[in-house]
Amino acid sequence: MPVLRDDALSNAFDHAAAHYDLLVAASPGYHGHLRRSARRLGLRDAGHGARVLDLGCGTGASTAALLSAAERAEITAVDASAGMLARAAHKKWPSGVRFVHGSADRLGAAGVDGPFDAVFAAYLFRNVTDPDLTLAAVHAAMAPGGRIAVHEYALSGRPVHRALWTAVCRTVIMPLGRVGRDAGLYEHLWRSVLGFDTASEFAERMRAAGFLDVRILPLPGWQTGITHTFVGRVAA
Known part of the structure; x- marks a missing residue:
C-alpha cells in the first residue's frame, strides 16, 4: 500500500476522527511530548496577544x-480534515482559539492571513505532498523574528530506530488501527515515517527554506531517535 496523499489522506483522517483521541491517549508520552515541543517555542513570556498558527x-x-x-496567545488552528476539526471544535476552548x-x-485560500509570531506544526510535514x-508558505506567513517549532516523526537515520519504529507499528499501532477499522491510515503512518526525511535531512530542508538557527531537539522515552522537535526562526 502506498502512502496516502491529499484527499485520500484527509478522508482517512475523517474516518478515524471518532477514535483518534482514544488511540493517541494510549501512546506513552504523546501529550507530554507535544507540550514539551510547544514550550520550545519560548512563548511563555511573549505569549500575551501573540498570534500563533497551529498547522495540522x-x-x-x-x-x-x-x-x-502560552495561555493568552491568539491561536489559529488549521487542518485539512473536516472530521478531525469537528472533533476539535466540540471541545471547550478560550475565545482566542479559532479552527479553520x-x-x-x-x-490564504482558507482565509488565514499572517503575520504570525509563531508557528507550531505537529505531525504535518511528512503528510503533505x-x-x-x-x-515556503509557512515562512511567508510569519512575522519578522517569528519562531517555528515542528514536532515530527523523523528518524535519526540509525538502523536501530528504524527497526524499533517498525516493531511498534506492527505490534501496537496497526493492530489498534484495525480495531477502529482504520487500518489503512495506520499503515500509512508506518510507511510515511520510513519514507520521510531523517532528522538531519529535515533540518537542512528548513534551512533551505530560509529558517535560521535551526536545531534538532530530542524527545524522551521510546520515541527517542524517532520523534524530534525542530526549532528555528525567520529573520528579524
Missing part, C-alpha cells in the same frame, strides 16, 4: 499543548 491541529491535541505554553478548514500550503512548498 487534528482533534486539538497540539492546540491544547500551545495553550499550556484548509490546506497548509494554501493558507510538497514539504518545500509548505515550508
Whole structure:
C-alpha cells in the first residue's frame, strides 16, 4: 500500500476522527511530548496577544499543548480534515482559539492571513505532498523574528530506530488501527515515517527554506531517535 496523499489522506483522517483521541491517549508520552515541543517555542513570556498558527491541529491535541505554553496567545488552528476539526471544535476552548478548514500550503485560500509570531506544526510535514512548498508558505506567513517549532516523526537515520519504529507499528499501532477499522491510515503512518526525511535531512530542508538557527531537539522515552522537535526562526 502506498502512502496516502491529499484527499485520500484527509478522508482517512475523517474516518478515524471518532477514535483518534482514544488511540493517541494510549501512546506513552504523546501529550507530554507535544507540550514539551510547544514550550520550545519560548512563548511563555511573549505569549500575551501573540498570534500563533497551529498547522495540522487534528482533534486539538497540539492546540491544547500551545495553550499550556502560552495561555493568552491568539491561536489559529488549521487542518485539512473536516472530521478531525469537528472533533476539535466540540471541545471547550478560550475565545482566542479559532479552527479553520484548509490546506497548509494554501493558507490564504482558507482565509488565514499572517503575520504570525509563531508557528507550531505537529505531525504535518511528512503528510503533505510538497514539504518545500509548505515550508515556503509557512515562512511567508510569519512575522519578522517569528519562531517555528515542528514536532515530527523523523528518524535519526540509525538502523536501530528504524527497526524499533517498525516493531511498534506492527505490534501496537496497526493492530489498534484495525480495531477502529482504520487500518489503512495506520499503515500509512508506518510507511510515511520510513519514507520521510531523517532528522538531519529535515533540518537542512528548513534551512533551505530560509529558517535560521535551526536545531534538532530530542524527545524522551521510546520515541527517542524517532520523534524530534525542530526549532528555528525567520529573520528579524
